Amino acid sequence: MPIGKTVRTLDLSIIIVTHNSYPDLVECVESIQQNLSGFSYEIIVVDNFSMDQERMGRELSGRPNLRFIPCRQNLGFASANNIGIRHASGAALLMLNPDTIVTKGTIEHLLRRIKGDSSIGIIGPLITNERGQVDPYCARHFPGLWSEFLAQTGLAARFSGNRVMNRYLAEIRDIKTARIVNLLSGAFMMTNRTAMNNVGLMDERFFLYGDDVEWCFRFRQAGYGVYFDPSVKIVHKGGTSIGRGSDISFLISLDSMYKFFRFHRGAIYAMLYRLSIFLTHGLKGFFFWSFRGGRFNRFYRPVLWSLGTLKFQISPVGKPGWRGVQTVKS
Numbered sequence: 001m002p003i004g005k006t007v008r009t010l011d012l013s014i015i016i017v018t019h020n021s022y023p024d025l026v027e028c029v030e031s032i033q034q035n036l037s038g039f040s041y042e043i044i045v046v047d048n049f050s051m052d053q054e055r056m057g058r059e060l061s062g063r064p065n066l067r068f069i070p071c072r073q074n075l076g077f078a079s080a081n082n083i084g085i086r087h088a089s090g091a092a093l094l095m096l097n098p099d100t101i102v103t104k105g106t107i108e109h110l111l112r113r114i115k116g117d118s119s120i121g122i123i124g125p126l127i128t129n130e131r132g133q134v135d136p137y138c139a140r141h142f143p144g145l146w147s148e149f150l151a152q153t154g155l156a157a158r159f160s161g162n163r164v165m166n167r168y169l170a171e172i173r174d175i176k177t178a179r180i181v182n183l184l185s186g187a188f189m190m191t192n193r194t195a196m197n198n199v200g201l202m203d204e205r206f207f208l209y210g211d212d213v214e215w216c217f218r219f220r221q222a223g224y225g226v227y228f229d230p231s232v233k234i235v236h237k238g239g240t241s242i243g244r245g246s247d248i249s250f251l252i253s254l255d256s257m258y259k260f261f262r263f264h265r266g267a268i269y270a271m272l273y274r275l276s277i278f279l280t281h282g283l284k285g286f287f288f289w290s291f292r293g294g295r296f297n298r299f300y301r302p303v304l305w306s307l308g309t310l311k312f313q314i315s316p317v318g319k320p321g322w323r324g325v326q327t328v329k330s
Contacts, residue, residue, distance in 0.1 A: 002197050003085060011039040012111055013090030017080040018098040019048040022056050024237060025098040029063065032096075035104040039111060041065060044087055046080040049073050076207035077186070085201060091115075093196060097187040099237040106232040107190075113229060114192050121195040121224025122216060124184035126175055126233040135236055139171040139228040140183040142217060143257060145272055152280040171228070178229040182220065186212030187236045195224050203263075207312065209249075210256025217264055247301060254305055255312050278306035 014032060018025045029043060043066040047053050053070050060068045069083060081095050092111055096102075106125050114123045127138035141147070147168035150156040159165035171181050189212060199222050203214050216226050254277060262270035285299030304310040 002193075003201060009040070010042055010090040011115075012041040012092045012094060012107070013084075013088035014041060014043045014094045014096055014107075015046065015081055015084030015088065016043065016096050016098050017046050017048060017077055017084065018050065018056075019074060020050045020052075021098045022050065022052055025056075028096070028098050028100050028102070029060075029066065031100075031102040032107070033064070035102055036107050038108055042067065042089060044069065044084040046084045047071060048075055048077075048080050076204070078202035078206050078211040079204040081211075082201045082204060085196070090193070092190060092192050094188070094190045095186065097236065100187055101235040101237075103233055103235070106234055109232045110190050110229060113227070114190055118192075118194070119225050120192075120227045121199065121219035121222070122184060122189050122191045123227040123229060124188050124190065126228075126230035127185055127187060127236045128233055130235060130237060134172060134175060135185065135187075135238070136169040136172045138185045138187075139181045139230075141168050141171060142182045143168055143213065143260070145269070145276060148257065148273060149276050149280065152277065153284075175230045178227070178231060180225045181228045182226065183213055183216045184226055184228060185236075187238075188234055189215070191219075195219065195222075198222055199224070205259060205263075206256050207252065208256065209253045210260050213256075214260050214263065217260075251301060251305055251310070252312065254302060274306045274308075277302055281306070 016025065016028065025045065029045075032043060043063075045056075045060060045066065046069045047056060048071050050056060057068045057070055060066055067087070069087065071080060071083070075083075084095075085093060092114060094107065110123050110125060114120050124138060127135040129135060147156070150165055151168070156166045156168065160169075163170045199215075199218050202211050206214060219226055258270055258273055261273050281299045281302040285303065301310060
């Protein structure tokens, strides 16, 4: 069954999910409006219960081709994107992070590519940070127990140039060749409506992180190509609403990876992932405490998570958090 509006007159719907990132959102919207031409489009901003939601709605309402959809609770990234998709009128759909800056010609180029090749399910560009450094997550292999073990122990970072030790991010070593890859970054994912109708919406069991992994996995399962085109790029600041590298961000990423493994690799595979987190972070904590005089508490949260005694929850005001020994919907 088709998802979204039945009457479509636009080439593209750009869906931006935001949470407490208004300054970045304004810069993102302006970069789109200044650099996108030659195609009809709309921008749908879905706000996940930001603190300044009413002001955002008032100030964005006057911008051309922009619709603001407020959520009365923090629904998470996948659920909010699905709301935008259901309201979209475009033949193509672009899921775009609010802390990105679109460069001239990027959207047009990728839109022509996906309109001209029905085998492409999702397409994305090269992604850099504000200093021009390439984001290694913009083209990846699918994760597995080995790649996660290497990442959690720090071996992948230490041997970043070795394809065996860091196969998960090996795809990004080639930033000149457009090609099919396993996985793109959720910061920019463009799809066409026909492919999305066949694959389905994003999985709302993922609150944050992992949703891009799971969606690309289903596109590949359905026979569509996940296409990386580094001839065009965007800038991604990264981690502005929760905080890149924060404790809460890291724990959410563990939870999301566990869900991906459980849904697509099976219960035993997922439990082996939990065991690997328990062993790696438990041993790292013991090592730092015993031999370096460090504090074990920087490692105890992942250990508690691996034992199932620390679970993810959303507070009534929409703030992600963690609570021990409490059952929550997953």
